[in-house]
Amino acid sequence: MGDGKEAEFSLKVMINKEKTKVLFAQVDSHFADFLLSFLTLPLGRIIKALNKHYGDDEAPTVGSLSSLYHSLVNLDSSHFWTEGAKQTLLNPRSSIEDEYKRLKLDIADFQPPKTLYCTEHTWLNRIQSVSVYYDSINRFHTCGCGHTRIGKEDKEKTGCKAASGDGVFTINTASFVISDDLHILPVEAGLLGIILNLGITGADKAEAINVTFGFSEIMSLLKASLISQTPLSDLILNKSRHANSVIVGFEPGASINHLEDDQNPDSKKMILKVVIQKSTGTLLYAQANDDFVEFLFSFLNIPLGGVEHLLAGKTCAKAINNLYLSIADLIDDKYFSTPGTKDRLMKPNVAHGCISDNHMLPLAEECLPDTYSGTTWFSAKFPNGKGSYLKGPRTYHVTDDLIVTPLCVVSVLSSLNKQKIAIYDDVKEVELQIGPKEGLSILKASLTSTSALSDALLNNIPIKQPKPELRV
Incomplete structure (x- = not known):
């Protein structure tokens, strides 16, 4: 559709008479x-897009995900099996990558797949192909075998034709109504159905205005949908609180009890040593x-809808919950462009070749055909036969807001001393x-809390006090 950043949307908006709230x-x-x-969009793709648009100083803080992503940026490549492994995490692909270019605007930093050949591979291996990792900042490609990519023997056949009359997700003939908190409903539901289903009040004294959304407004909507319960009012009526982030609030026990891993002896377990200040109960690191x-x-590879699926539509990002649940409850199947579109939105898979052996959540990878967008596209994501991104064994220091750094005992001791914490x-x-x-x-807390480890673990896992020493 041309240059995505030049495209615009026209919205008909109803606001209350006080001009303080968007009704729909x-x-x-x-x-x-x-x-x-x-x-x-994968979570890492969202953080990257927001950082690119707003700049590092002005970018919103999305829970602990922002600091996690910046930790990945700052972690030396020597910690990874290849530079390509790091780039895969920094630039996570979507399972519907090829369809982004059909959207009216491009905020996903769409990179069409290309056939790029590695100088270390024979012609046979060129046919079988390897993973291509693109560093959009430094503008180079890395082969799955770890070698920097070579020249561009490109065969760009990236077209993905939609069926006649179909949009990317919805049919082109449909119109929709969106509430302030991102419930979405077809116009065909009628005025009364819209008012009742979307919980709209004060519509009898509403005022209509016309609003134009361009690239900047769409980025603001993405930001507001993650950190606000009233994203349309925040954006259209400038009702934002001027803060870069709004922590919605963490609900410790909600929506995770459906994972009964404690009853499954084969469930993967990891050991985490948590250091706590006894006098305050504060998690230090x-x-x-x-x-x-x-x-x-x-986490950065998981699509936002995949997080919603894992959490049964009950994350702490209320507006995203409403958008997700609208697909199941308010939009009939006939409004989607293909029979499988609804499932792909409600249960989006992780892009093919991105789940490592250390991922314990019930996620599925997208199964790509042998030819993807006319280009051979197989995965060799984990080089040298390793099913992981990071080399090991290594030990790391992780803060409450998920800042990850290599463990340095000297630095930790100095930090505790500066805080005047009595170590012994x-x-x-x-x-x-x-x-x-x-x-x-932890995943749930990372979306909205800057104390993800405390909220996720200290509130849910009983911490046994050490047994008192017996004195003779």
């Missing part, structure tokens, strides 16, 4: 497709092995077992 907006299928595409850190980094009397180390339920709780 009527949009076309192109805008609806774009809004639904939020659910297909965690000492983690490379498998746990790789598990944290793997006021610090204890607790060893925790992290299974799928605990891992999912």
Whole structure:
């Protein structure tokens, strides 16, 4: 559709008479497709897009995911099996990558797949292909075998034709109504159905305005949908709180009890050493092995809709919950462009070739055909036969907001001394077992909390006090 950053959407918006709240907006299928595409974006792709648009100083803080992503950026490549392994995490691919270019705007930094050949491979291996990792900052490609990519013997056949009359996710003839908190409903539901289903009040005294959304407004909507319960009012009526982030609030026990990993002896477990200040109960830091850190980094590969699926539509990002649940409850199957579109939005898979051995959550990879967009595209994501991104064994220092650095005992001791924490009397180390339920709780907390480890673990896992010493 041309240059995505020049395209615009026209919205018909109803606001209350005080001009303090958006009641709803009527949009076309192109805008609806774009809004639904939020659910297909991997978490790392969202953080990268927001950082690129706002700049590092102004980018919103999305829970602990922002600091996790910056930790990955700053972690030396020597910690990874290849530079390509790091780039895969920094630039996570979507399972519907080829469809982004059909959207009216491109916020996903779409990179069409190309046939790029490695100088270390024979012609036979060129046919079988290897993973291509693209560093959009330094503009080079890396082969799955670890060698920097070579010249561009490109065969760009990246077209993905839609069926006649179909949009990316919804049919082109449909119109939709979106509430302030991102419930979405077809216009065909009628005025009364819209008011009742979307919980709209004050519509009898509403005022209509026309609003134009361009690239900048769409980025603001993506930001607001993650950190606000009223994203349309925040954006259209400038009701934002001027803060870069709004922590919605963590709900410790909600929506993770469906993972009964404690009853499954085969469930993967990781050991995490948590250091706590006894007098305050504050989590000072965690000492983690490379498998746990790789598990944290793997969050960046999970699509936002995949997180919603894992958490049964009950993350702490309320507006995204509403968008997700609208697909199941408010939009009939006939409004989707293909029979499988609804399932792909509600259960988006991780892109092919991105799940490592250290990922414990019940995720599925997208199964790509032998030829992807006319280009041979197989995965050799983990070089040297290793099913992991990070080399090991190594030990890392992880803060409450998921800043990851190599463990340096000198630095840790200096930090505790500066905080005037009595190491011998006021610090204890607790060893925790992290299974799928605990891992999912950390993922949930990472979306909205800057104290992800405390919220996910200290509120859910009983910490046994050391037994008192027997004195004779």
